[in-house]
Amino acid sequence: MNTKIIGTGYDLPAFTADNDYLATLVDTSDEWIVERTGIRVRHLAKEETTTSMAVQAARRALEHAGVSAEDIGLLIVATITGDTETPSTACRVQAEIGAHKAVAFDINAACSGFLYGVHVADAFIRSGIYRNALVIGAETLSKIIDWTDRSTCVLFGDGAGAAVLCAAEEPGILSQSIGSNGDKWEVLACQGRPNENPLCEKGGKPGYLTMDGQEVFKFAVKTVPVCVEEALEDAGVTADDVKYFLLHQANKRIIQAVAKRLGQPEEKFPMNLDQCGNTSAASLPILLAQMDEQGLLQKGDKLILSGFGAGLTWGACLLEW
Ligand code: ACO
Numbered sequence: 001m002n003t004k005i006i007g008t009g010y011d012l013p014a015f016t017a018d019n020d021y022l023a024t025l026v027d028t029s030d031e032w033i034v035e036r037t038g039i040r041v042r043h044l045a046k047e048e049t050t051t052s053m054a055v056q057a058a059r060r061a062l063e064h065a066g067v068s069a070e071d072i073g074l075l076i077v078a079t080i081t082g083d084t085e086t087p088s089t090a091c092r093v094q095a096e097i098g099a100h101k102a103v104a105f106d107i108n109a110a111c112s113g114f115l116y117g118v119h120v121a122d123a124f125i126r127s128g129i130y131r132n133a134l135v136i137g138a139e140t141l142s143k144i145i146d147w148t149d150r151s152t153c154v155l156f157g158d159g160a161g162a163a164v165l166c167a168a169e170e171p172g173i174l175s176q177s178i179g180s181n182g183d184k185w186e187v188l189a190c191q192g193r194p195n196e197n198p199l200c201e202k203g204g205k206p207g208y209l210t211m212d213g214q215e216v217f218k219f220a221v222k223t224v225p226v227c228v229e230e231a232l233e234d235a236g237v238t239a240d241d242v243k244y245f246l247l248h249q250a251n252k253r254i255i256q257a258v259a260k261r262l263g264q265p266e267e268k269f270p271m272n273l274d275q276c277g278n279t280s281a282a283s284l285p286i287l288l289a290q291m292d293e294q295g296l297l298q299k300g301d302k303l304i305l306s307g308f309g310a311g312l313t314w315g316a317c318l319l320e321w
Contacts, residue, residue, distance in 0.1 A: 003122040004172030005319065007065025007164040008289035011056035012276065013043040019154070026150035033154045038252025042157030042277030044142045049083050053160035054138035055096045057285070061134065062097070064292075065164035072164075073130030074121055075102040078113025078137045078281035080190070080310070081144055082106060089138060099134065110188070111248045111309025113137055113281030114161070115178060115317055118305075121165050122173050136162040137281035144190050146208035155250070156209075157277030161285025171320040174237065174302075177230035178315035179223075187215045188310040220254045220308045225261040227316040228306050235318050239264050241302050242318070244291070248307035249273035249283040258306075270296075280309065297321045 018041045019030035033039055045053075054077055062069055077090040084092070090104035109116040114137035121133035138160035145153050165172075188211045194204025224247065232239060239262050247255050249272060259266045272287050279286060284305050291297055299321060306316040 001126055001128065002168050002170065002172045003125040003165050004168035004170065005163045006166050007061045007063070007067065008162065008285065008292045009057045009060025009064055010159065010161040010286040010289035011053040011060070012159045012286070013045045013048045013053070015044050015046050016041050017044050022154050025147055026153060028150045028154055036253070037155060038271065038273055039155065039277045040274045043159055045140045045158040048140070048158065050079055050081050050138045050140045050160070051083050051089055051092045051096070053158070054089055054093045054136045054162070057138065057160040057162035057289070058093055058097050058134055058136055061162035061164050061289070067132055067164050067166070069097040069099040070101060072099040072102045072132050072134045074124055074133040075099050075104040076107055076117040076121060076133065076135045078107045078109060078117045078135070079139055080108055080110050080113070080280060081140045093136065102134070109281070109309065109313045110311060111250065111278070111280045111283060112307040112311065112313035112315050114284045115305060115307050115315035116313070118163070118165065118173070118317055119176055119178050119315065122176065125165060125167050131167045133165045134162060135165060136160060137283070137285045139280045139282045141209070141280055144209050149208070151213060152209055152211055155278050157279050159276060159279045159282045159286050161282050161289050163285055163288065174318045174320060175231045175234035176315065176317045177227040177234065179227065179313070181312045184219070184312045185310070187212045187219070187312060217251070217254060219312060220250065221257045221261070223314045224258045224306050224308055224316070227314055228262060228304055231304065231316040231318040237302060237318060242268065242304050243301040245269050245304045245306065246284060246287050248309065249276060249287060250278045283307070
């Protein structure tokens with residue numbers, strides 16, 4: 001039995017902030033941001049929440065797949081910015097869409113979260129435990145960003161993407177290579193709420209996202225080609241056989257460097273980061289859903305999805321569309 005993606009959907013906040021808008025908040029410029037990252041615009045939540053965007057993306061993916069919410073057995077939301085500490089965003093999405101028969105939980109693997117979700121769903125589907133899974137990546141990163149820190153606030157955006165995965169006879173997910181390195185957790189982190197129990201000192205503040213940008217850059221450029229090659233080798237597929245490499249949309253220069261290391265033309269590396277920024281766990285499913293919507297994906301196409309992020313975490317998934 002194989003696992004196949006049979007429907008995708010995405011949702012983005014209505015408000016868009018261009019680089020000039022950010023230059024009114026911090027000492028930056030459109031020129032610096034475009035040159036160092038490739039980002040021009042990002043969507044920022046005003047009315048939207050992580051849950052509301054996840055619900056919209058999920059509804060669109062289900063409709064596209066022709067699958068009823070009642071038929072979902074497994075519902076996973078990958079997020080680091082849930083609206084509630086508990087319950088999980090997945091349980092809240094479950095209630096909104098009426099996926100009453102699903103087991104629902106969140107995964108925290110930052111920008112690799114969607115791939116981790118696909119990894120888990122694939123294992124459950126292949127083992128015959130569930131037939132249909134809904135995997136969502138949803139983030140409101142704007143609420144954990146320090147809007148006075150120009151080195152991070154220009155990079156991120158909000159949004160959600162979703163995919164319906166189901167058991168299939170025909171080929172779907174061909175191989176995956178996934179990993180974590182907790183030794184490097186401090187490179188990219190966001191502290192949680194301070195402990196206010198009677199034994200602790202008062203006065204702590206909830207944390208904001210902090211990042212050693214150059215460390216993350218080096219890690220991504222080194223790790224992504226390795227896990228992509230592992231996934232290819234495992235399936236006996238060459239990089240030339242792959243139609244598109246969908247990489248986590250963090251930085252245009254990272255994507256270009258990975259393309260070079262893999263010896264593949266940049267045209268095979270679609271990007272939406274100029275319009276969305278880095279939406280963490282939502283980045284890959286939004287890109288996939290947009291390409292699907294634009295009719296760029298044909299049955300039989302081989303695709304690589306690859307992400308990297310806080311943890312540190314990373315992963316690559318080779319699939320046949
Ligand atoms: N506008 C203007 N100047 C800036 C800005 C800004 N927004 N941000 C930093 N600078 C300045 C710095 O202060 C520094 O000034 P100095 O030379 O006077 O000290 C200068 O620009 C260069 O800063 P660097 O950090 O060296 O710039 P770099 O070329 O490394 O680019 C960047 C920074 C874009 C963050 C890059 O390192 C990067 O993209 N790293 C990867 C980050 C990433 O992908 N993060 C997401 C991971 S996914 C996840 O899990 C959330």
